[in-house]
Amino acid sequence: MADLSNKIIRFGKKQVFLPKFTIALMRSSHLSPYHARFLAPLTFSKLDLRDYLYHAYNVKAINIRSHIKQQPVQQEPVDRRNPNQYSVYQRRHWRPQAKKYMTIEMDRPFVWPAEPENFEAWGKTLMEEQLERQEDKNGRKEESESLRKQVKRVRENAQEFKPSQKVVQGLNGPEFKIMV
Protein backbone atom coordinates (compact mmCIF):
# COMPACT_ATOMS: atom_id res chain seq x y z
CA MET A 1 0.00 0.00 0.00
CA ALA A 2 3.01 2.22 0.39
CA ASP A 3 3.14 3.23 -3.25
CA LEU A 4 -0.58 3.90 -3.23
CA SER A 5 -0.42 6.25 -0.29
CA ASN A 6 2.26 8.25 -2.02
CA LYS A 7 0.02 8.88 -4.99
CA ILE A 8 -0.07 12.55 -5.70
CA ILE A 9 -3.34 14.18 -4.84
CA ARG A 10 -4.13 17.47 -6.48
CA PHE A 11 -6.98 19.57 -5.36
CA GLY A 12 -9.14 22.17 -6.98
CA LYS A 13 -8.48 25.86 -6.62
CA LYS A 14 -11.98 27.05 -5.83
CA GLN A 15 -12.21 27.49 -2.09
CA VAL A 16 -15.49 26.70 -0.36
CA PHE A 17 -15.54 28.15 3.11
CA LEU A 18 -19.03 27.40 4.34
CA PRO A 19 -20.38 24.26 2.68
CA LYS A 20 -23.89 23.24 3.62
CA PHE A 21 -24.26 19.63 2.60
CA THR A 22 -24.23 16.57 4.82
CA ILE A 23 -22.63 13.27 3.98
CA ALA A 24 -23.14 10.05 5.90
CA LEU A 25 -20.77 7.16 6.30
CA MET A 26 -22.46 3.88 5.47
CA ARG A 27 -21.64 0.38 6.52
CA SER A 28 -19.92 -1.61 3.81
CA SER A 29 -19.30 -4.99 5.38
CA HIS A 30 -19.16 -6.63 1.97
CA LEU A 31 -16.04 -4.62 1.22
CA SER A 32 -12.61 -4.69 2.77
CA PRO A 33 -11.59 -2.37 5.65
CA TYR A 34 -9.74 -0.31 3.10
CA HIS A 35 -13.04 0.79 1.61
CA ALA A 36 -15.60 3.24 2.92
CA ARG A 37 -19.01 4.03 1.51
CA PHE A 38 -20.81 7.34 1.76
CA LEU A 39 -24.24 8.66 1.08
CA ALA A 40 -23.46 11.93 -0.63
CA PRO A 41 -25.56 14.71 -2.15
CA LEU A 42 -26.50 14.17 -5.79
CA THR A 43 -24.47 17.19 -6.85
CA PHE A 44 -21.30 15.75 -5.38
CA SER A 45 -18.53 14.75 -7.75
CA LYS A 46 -15.64 12.42 -7.07
CA LEU A 47 -13.27 15.35 -6.92
CA ASP A 48 -15.51 17.07 -4.39
CA LEU A 49 -15.59 14.04 -2.15
CA ARG A 50 -11.84 13.52 -2.30
CA ASP A 51 -11.20 17.14 -1.48
CA TYR A 52 -13.80 17.24 1.28
CA LEU A 53 -12.66 14.08 3.02
CA TYR A 54 -9.03 15.12 2.94
CA HIS A 55 -9.61 18.57 4.37
CA ALA A 56 -12.40 17.84 6.82
CA TYR A 57 -11.43 14.37 8.03
CA ASN A 58 -7.84 13.86 6.89
CA VAL A 59 -8.84 10.77 4.93
CA LYS A 60 -6.98 10.16 1.70
CA ALA A 61 -9.25 8.73 -0.96
CA ILE A 62 -7.06 6.94 -3.46
CA ASN A 63 -9.81 5.77 -5.74
CA ILE A 64 -13.47 6.67 -5.82
CA ARG A 65 -16.45 5.04 -7.49
CA SER A 66 -19.92 6.45 -7.39
CA HIS A 67 -23.34 5.03 -8.01
CA ILE A 68 -26.75 6.67 -8.24
CA LYS A 69 -29.65 4.55 -7.15
CA GLN A 70 -33.07 5.52 -8.36
CA GLN A 71 -35.84 5.19 -5.83
CA PRO A 72 -39.09 3.35 -6.49
CA VAL A 73 -42.28 5.22 -7.27
CA GLN A 74 -44.39 5.86 -4.21
CA GLN A 75 -48.07 6.43 -3.72
CA GLU A 76 -49.86 8.73 -1.40
CA PRO A 77 -50.70 6.73 1.70
CA VAL A 78 -54.33 5.73 2.14
CA ASP A 79 -56.19 7.39 4.93
CA ARG A 80 -57.16 4.48 7.16
CA ARG A 81 -60.21 6.19 8.56
CA ASN A 82 -61.48 7.10 5.13
CA PRO A 83 -60.02 4.54 2.73
CA ASN A 84 -62.40 5.30 -0.12
CA GLN A 85 -61.61 8.97 -0.23
CA TYR A 86 -59.49 8.61 -3.34
CA SER A 87 -59.52 5.85 -5.87
CA VAL A 88 -56.29 4.27 -7.00
CA TYR A 89 -56.20 6.60 -10.01
CA GLN A 90 -56.74 9.76 -8.03
CA ARG A 91 -53.87 9.07 -5.69
CA ARG A 92 -50.74 11.05 -6.28
CA HIS A 93 -47.64 9.22 -7.40
CA TRP A 94 -44.14 10.51 -6.97
CA ARG A 95 -40.62 9.33 -7.03
CA PRO A 96 -38.33 10.28 -4.17
CA GLN A 97 -35.00 11.82 -5.03
CA ALA A 98 -32.35 9.35 -6.13
CA LYS A 99 -29.52 8.50 -3.78
CA LYS A 100 -25.86 8.79 -4.55
CA TYR A 101 -23.51 6.31 -3.02
CA MET A 102 -19.79 6.86 -3.26
CA THR A 103 -17.19 4.29 -2.32
CA ILE A 104 -13.62 5.27 -1.66
CA GLU A 105 -10.45 3.28 -1.35
CA MET A 106 -8.18 4.36 1.45
CA ASP A 107 -4.53 3.80 2.26
CA ARG A 108 -5.31 2.88 5.88
CA PRO A 109 -7.85 0.37 7.12
CA PHE A 110 -10.87 1.38 9.12
CA VAL A 111 -12.88 -1.12 11.12
CA TRP A 112 -16.33 -0.12 12.26
CA PRO A 113 -17.11 -0.10 15.98
CA ALA A 114 -19.08 -3.04 17.30
CA GLU A 115 -22.82 -2.92 17.66
CA PRO A 116 -24.09 -2.25 21.18
CA GLU A 117 -24.84 -5.43 23.09
CA ASN A 118 -27.92 -4.27 24.87
CA PHE A 119 -30.38 -1.77 23.58
CA GLU A 120 -31.83 -0.72 26.91
CA ALA A 121 -30.80 2.87 26.39
CA TRP A 122 -32.72 2.97 23.11
CA GLY A 123 -35.81 1.25 24.56
CA LYS A 124 -35.83 -1.41 21.87
CA THR A 125 -38.25 -3.71 23.68
CA LEU A 126 -40.59 -0.85 24.41
CA MET A 127 -40.55 0.15 20.76
CA GLU A 128 -41.28 -3.41 19.65
CA GLU A 129 -44.15 -3.69 22.09
CA GLN A 130 -45.57 -0.43 20.84
CA LEU A 131 -45.39 -1.54 17.24
CA GLU A 132 -47.05 -4.82 18.10
CA ARG A 133 -49.83 -3.05 19.93
CA GLN A 134 -50.29 -0.74 16.99
CA GLU A 135 -50.56 -3.69 14.67
CA ASP A 136 -53.09 -5.26 16.99
CA LYS A 137 -55.11 -2.09 17.16
CA ASN A 138 -55.32 -1.83 13.43
CA GLY A 139 -56.54 -5.41 13.27
CA ARG A 140 -53.70 -6.31 11.01
CA LYS A 141 -51.93 -8.69 13.31
CA GLU A 142 -53.80 -11.79 12.17
CA GLU A 143 -53.54 -10.70 8.59
CA SER A 144 -49.83 -10.11 8.78
CA GLU A 145 -49.17 -13.33 10.64
CA SER A 146 -51.14 -15.30 8.08
CA LEU A 147 -49.23 -13.62 5.29
CA ARG A 148 -45.96 -14.38 7.01
CA LYS A 149 -46.90 -18.06 7.24
CA GLN A 150 -47.94 -18.20 3.59
CA VAL A 151 -44.72 -16.62 2.46
CA LYS A 152 -42.75 -19.07 4.54
CA ARG A 153 -44.65 -21.99 3.02
CA VAL A 154 -44.12 -20.75 -0.51
CA ARG A 155 -40.44 -20.25 0.10
CA GLU A 156 -39.95 -23.67 1.62
CA ASN A 157 -41.64 -25.69 -1.09
CA ALA A 158 -41.61 -23.63 -4.20
CA GLN A 159 -42.30 -26.70 -6.37
CA GLU A 160 -45.69 -27.25 -4.86
CA PHE A 161 -47.12 -24.05 -6.25
CA LYS A 162 -48.24 -23.76 -9.83
CA PRO A 163 -50.31 -21.16 -11.59
CA SER A 164 -53.96 -21.77 -10.82
CA GLN A 165 -56.53 -22.65 -13.46
CA LYS A 166 -59.87 -21.06 -13.16
CA VAL A 167 -62.84 -22.28 -15.09
CA VAL A 168 -64.93 -19.48 -16.43
CA GLN A 169 -68.28 -20.32 -17.86
CA GLY A 170 -69.96 -17.96 -20.24
CA LEU A 171 -73.72 -17.44 -20.21
CA ASN A 172 -74.43 -19.56 -23.26
CA GLY A 173 -71.02 -20.12 -24.70
CA PRO A 174 -68.69 -23.05 -24.28
CA GLU A 175 -66.41 -23.51 -21.34
CA PHE A 176 -62.96 -22.09 -21.71
CA LYS A 177 -60.03 -21.98 -19.45
CA ILE A 178 -58.03 -19.02 -18.44
CA MET A 179 -54.64 -19.27 -17.00
CA VAL A 180 -54.38 -16.82 -14.17
Added chain:
Amino acid sequence: MASIPVSRIARRSWTSVQSDLVFPFLSPSVQYTRGTSHIPISRFSTSPSLWKRDNNRNRGVSAIRRTGPRPRQTLSVLKHELPKPVLDPKEKTKIEGDEDHGLWGFFHKDKKLLAAPGEDNAYGRAWTVNELRVKSWDDLHCLWWVCMRERNRLATEKIERNRIKAGFGDVEAEARDKTVRKTMIAIQHTLTERWYAWEEARKVAKDDREVDLSGDGPAYTPSVISVGTLSY
Protein backbone atom coordinates in the same frame (compact mmCIF):
# COMPACT_ATOMS: atom_id res chain seq x y z
CA MET B 1 19.39 -16.05 -49.84
CA ALA B 2 21.58 -18.11 -47.63
CA SER B 3 23.94 -20.45 -49.42
CA ILE B 4 24.62 -23.98 -48.28
CA PRO B 5 27.12 -23.79 -45.49
CA VAL B 6 30.17 -25.65 -46.68
CA SER B 7 31.27 -26.52 -43.18
CA ARG B 8 28.23 -28.72 -42.70
CA ILE B 9 29.06 -30.87 -45.67
CA ALA B 10 32.72 -30.93 -44.80
CA ARG B 11 32.06 -31.85 -41.20
CA ARG B 12 29.66 -34.61 -42.18
CA SER B 13 32.06 -36.16 -44.66
CA TRP B 14 34.93 -35.79 -42.29
CA THR B 15 33.20 -37.59 -39.43
CA SER B 16 31.90 -40.34 -41.60
CA VAL B 17 35.15 -40.98 -43.27
CA GLN B 18 37.30 -40.54 -40.24
CA SER B 19 36.56 -44.02 -38.96
CA ASP B 20 37.86 -45.48 -42.19
CA LEU B 21 41.04 -43.48 -41.98
CA VAL B 22 40.80 -42.32 -45.56
CA PHE B 23 41.72 -38.78 -46.33
CA PRO B 24 38.82 -37.08 -47.99
CA PHE B 25 40.95 -35.06 -50.34
CA LEU B 26 42.47 -38.28 -51.69
CA SER B 27 39.19 -39.86 -52.48
CA PRO B 28 36.38 -37.36 -52.28
CA SER B 29 33.77 -39.81 -53.42
CA VAL B 30 34.69 -42.56 -51.05
CA GLN B 31 31.71 -42.13 -48.82
CA TYR B 32 29.34 -42.70 -51.69
CA THR B 33 31.19 -45.58 -53.21
CA ARG B 34 31.53 -47.24 -49.86
CA GLY B 35 27.84 -47.20 -49.49
CA THR B 36 25.73 -50.11 -48.79
CA SER B 37 22.00 -49.73 -48.20
CA HIS B 38 22.34 -46.79 -45.86
CA ILE B 39 23.32 -43.49 -47.36
CA PRO B 40 23.40 -40.68 -44.82
CA ILE B 41 21.85 -37.71 -46.50
CA SER B 42 20.87 -34.74 -44.51
CA ARG B 43 17.75 -33.13 -45.85
CA PHE B 44 17.62 -29.47 -45.25
CA SER B 45 16.16 -26.43 -46.78
CA THR B 46 18.21 -23.70 -48.30
CA SER B 47 15.68 -21.02 -47.53
CA PRO B 48 16.08 -19.14 -44.26
CA SER B 49 13.70 -20.08 -41.47
CA LEU B 50 10.81 -17.71 -40.83
CA TRP B 51 10.79 -18.52 -37.10
CA LYS B 52 13.06 -16.63 -34.81
CA ARG B 53 13.11 -19.68 -32.61
CA ASP B 54 11.46 -23.04 -32.94
CA ASN B 55 8.30 -23.76 -31.04
CA ASN B 56 9.88 -26.23 -28.71
CA ARG B 57 9.21 -24.81 -25.27
CA ASN B 58 11.56 -27.29 -23.72
CA ARG B 59 14.54 -26.24 -25.77
CA GLY B 60 17.57 -26.19 -23.56
CA VAL B 61 15.91 -28.06 -20.75
CA SER B 62 17.74 -31.27 -20.12
CA ALA B 63 17.62 -33.74 -17.27
CA ILE B 64 21.02 -35.11 -18.27
CA ARG B 65 22.75 -31.77 -18.13
CA ARG B 66 20.78 -30.89 -14.98
CA THR B 67 19.64 -27.58 -16.34
CA GLY B 68 16.50 -27.53 -14.24
CA PRO B 69 13.29 -26.03 -15.53
CA ARG B 70 13.54 -22.86 -17.47
CA PRO B 71 12.37 -19.71 -15.72
CA ARG B 72 8.56 -19.40 -15.59
CA GLN B 73 8.15 -22.92 -16.87
CA THR B 74 4.72 -24.35 -16.19
CA LEU B 75 5.06 -27.76 -14.69
CA SER B 76 2.44 -30.42 -14.33
CA VAL B 77 3.04 -30.49 -10.57
CA LEU B 78 3.09 -27.63 -8.11
CA LYS B 79 5.86 -26.83 -5.71
CA HIS B 80 3.39 -25.54 -3.12
CA GLU B 81 -0.23 -26.46 -2.60
CA LEU B 82 -2.82 -23.99 -3.79
CA PRO B 83 -4.17 -21.80 -1.01
CA LYS B 84 -7.75 -22.53 -0.12
CA PRO B 85 -10.16 -19.63 0.29
CA VAL B 86 -11.46 -19.19 3.82
CA LEU B 87 -15.21 -19.17 3.50
CA ASP B 88 -16.10 -19.15 7.16
CA PRO B 89 -16.10 -15.53 8.33
CA LYS B 90 -15.18 -16.61 11.86
CA GLU B 91 -11.90 -18.12 10.71
CA LYS B 92 -10.81 -15.13 8.72
CA THR B 93 -7.90 -13.09 9.96
CA LYS B 94 -9.16 -10.23 12.00
CA ILE B 95 -7.99 -6.93 10.57
CA GLU B 96 -7.36 -4.22 13.06
CA GLY B 97 -8.22 -0.77 11.90
CA ASP B 98 -6.34 2.39 12.66
CA GLU B 99 -6.98 3.89 16.05
CA ASP B 100 -6.51 7.42 14.78
CA HIS B 101 -8.28 7.01 11.47
CA GLY B 102 -9.99 10.08 10.13
CA LEU B 103 -13.28 8.25 9.67
CA TRP B 104 -13.74 8.16 13.43
CA GLY B 105 -14.93 11.71 12.91
CA PHE B 106 -18.21 10.23 11.71
CA PHE B 107 -18.82 8.65 15.10
CA HIS B 108 -19.32 9.68 18.68
CA LYS B 109 -16.13 10.84 20.39
CA ASP B 110 -16.10 7.68 22.55
CA LYS B 111 -15.64 5.66 19.36
CA LYS B 112 -18.93 3.86 19.63
CA LEU B 113 -21.41 3.06 16.93
CA LEU B 114 -24.41 4.86 18.36
CA ALA B 115 -24.91 7.57 20.90
CA ALA B 116 -27.78 6.81 23.26
CA PRO B 117 -30.81 9.09 22.95
CA GLY B 118 -29.97 10.53 26.38
CA GLU B 119 -26.52 11.53 25.17
CA ASP B 120 -27.89 13.09 22.03
CA ASN B 121 -30.40 14.95 24.11
CA ALA B 122 -27.77 16.42 26.41
CA TYR B 123 -27.04 19.73 24.73
CA GLY B 124 -27.60 23.36 25.48
CA ARG B 125 -28.88 25.88 23.01
CA ALA B 126 -27.73 27.23 19.70
CA TRP B 127 -25.31 30.12 19.52
CA THR B 128 -27.09 33.42 19.16
CA VAL B 129 -26.19 36.11 16.65
CA ASN B 130 -25.42 38.48 19.50
CA GLU B 131 -22.79 36.13 20.87
CA LEU B 132 -21.28 35.53 17.49
CA ARG B 133 -20.94 39.21 16.56
CA VAL B 134 -17.82 39.57 18.68
CA LYS B 135 -16.15 36.49 17.25
CA SER B 136 -13.45 36.60 14.62
CA TRP B 137 -13.77 35.02 11.21
CA ASP B 138 -11.47 32.17 12.27
CA ASP B 139 -13.67 31.38 15.25
CA LEU B 140 -16.81 31.41 13.13
CA HIS B 141 -15.20 29.28 10.47
CA CYS B 142 -14.08 26.78 13.10
CA LEU B 143 -17.53 26.63 14.63
CA TRP B 144 -19.09 26.08 11.20
CA TRP B 145 -16.93 23.04 10.59
CA VAL B 146 -17.68 21.65 14.03
CA CYS B 147 -21.35 21.93 13.11
CA MET B 148 -20.73 20.22 9.75
CA ARG B 149 -19.03 17.27 11.39
CA GLU B 150 -21.75 16.99 13.99
CA ARG B 151 -24.41 16.88 11.30
CA ASN B 152 -22.49 14.21 9.44
CA ARG B 153 -22.29 12.16 12.61
CA LEU B 154 -26.02 12.47 13.19
CA ALA B 155 -26.75 11.45 9.60
CA THR B 156 -24.45 8.44 9.92
CA GLU B 157 -26.02 7.35 13.19
CA LYS B 158 -29.53 7.74 11.87
CA ILE B 159 -28.90 5.28 9.05
CA GLU B 160 -27.20 2.87 11.43
CA ARG B 161 -29.96 3.16 14.06
CA ASN B 162 -32.60 2.27 11.50
CA ARG B 163 -30.50 -0.55 10.11
CA ILE B 164 -30.11 -2.41 13.39
CA LYS B 165 -33.55 -1.29 14.60
CA ALA B 166 -32.12 0.03 17.83
CA GLY B 167 -35.38 1.61 18.94
CA PHE B 168 -35.89 5.23 19.90
CA GLY B 169 -33.48 8.05 19.29
CA ASP B 170 -34.60 9.62 16.02
CA VAL B 171 -36.49 12.44 17.73
CA GLU B 172 -33.56 13.38 19.96
CA ALA B 173 -31.10 13.30 17.07
CA GLU B 174 -33.44 15.40 14.93
CA ALA B 175 -33.81 18.00 17.68
CA ARG B 176 -30.03 18.15 18.09
CA ASP B 177 -29.61 18.54 14.36
CA LYS B 178 -32.09 21.38 14.36
CA THR B 179 -30.13 23.19 17.06
CA VAL B 180 -26.91 22.74 15.11
CA ARG B 181 -28.59 24.15 12.04
CA LYS B 182 -29.73 27.15 14.08
CA THR B 183 -26.12 27.84 15.00
CA MET B 184 -25.14 27.64 11.36
CA ILE B 185 -27.85 30.08 10.41
CA ALA B 186 -26.64 32.43 13.14
CA ILE B 187 -23.11 32.25 11.73
CA GLN B 188 -24.38 33.15 8.28
CA HIS B 189 -26.44 35.96 9.73
CA THR B 190 -23.40 37.38 11.53
CA LEU B 191 -21.26 37.21 8.43
CA THR B 192 -23.92 38.85 6.29
CA GLU B 193 -24.25 41.65 8.79
CA ARG B 194 -20.52 42.08 8.80
CA TRP B 195 -20.40 42.25 5.04
CA TYR B 196 -23.08 44.96 4.86
CA ALA B 197 -21.32 46.94 7.60
CA TRP B 198 -18.08 46.79 5.63
CA GLU B 199 -19.80 47.74 2.38
CA GLU B 200 -21.49 50.75 3.90
CA ALA B 201 -18.30 51.87 5.61
CA ARG B 202 -16.55 51.64 2.26
CA LYS B 203 -19.14 53.85 0.61
CA VAL B 204 -18.77 56.47 3.34
CA ALA B 205 -15.00 56.29 3.17
CA LYS B 206 -15.04 57.00 -0.57
CA ASP B 207 -16.06 60.61 0.05
CA ASP B 208 -13.96 61.01 3.16
CA ARG B 209 -10.74 62.97 2.71
CA GLU B 210 -9.18 61.45 5.78
CA VAL B 211 -9.48 57.92 4.47
CA ASP B 212 -7.31 56.60 1.67
CA LEU B 213 -8.68 53.43 0.06
CA SER B 214 -6.03 53.12 -2.63
CA GLY B 215 -3.91 50.85 -0.49
CA ASP B 216 -0.76 53.00 -0.78
CA GLY B 217 0.27 54.72 2.38
CA PRO B 218 -1.70 55.03 5.61
CA ALA B 219 -5.42 54.34 5.30
CA TYR B 220 -6.43 56.99 7.82
CA THR B 221 -4.91 60.44 8.13
CA PRO B 222 -6.80 62.71 10.56
CA SER B 223 -6.84 66.29 9.28
CA VAL B 224 -7.04 67.98 12.67
CA ILE B 225 -4.69 66.80 15.34
CA SER B 226 -5.60 68.06 18.75
CA VAL B 227 -3.14 67.45 21.49
CA GLY B 228 -3.87 67.94 25.12
CA THR B 229 -7.22 69.56 24.65
CA LEU B 230 -9.09 66.87 26.43
CA SER B 231 -8.96 66.88 30.14
CA TYR B 232 -10.50 64.29 32.34
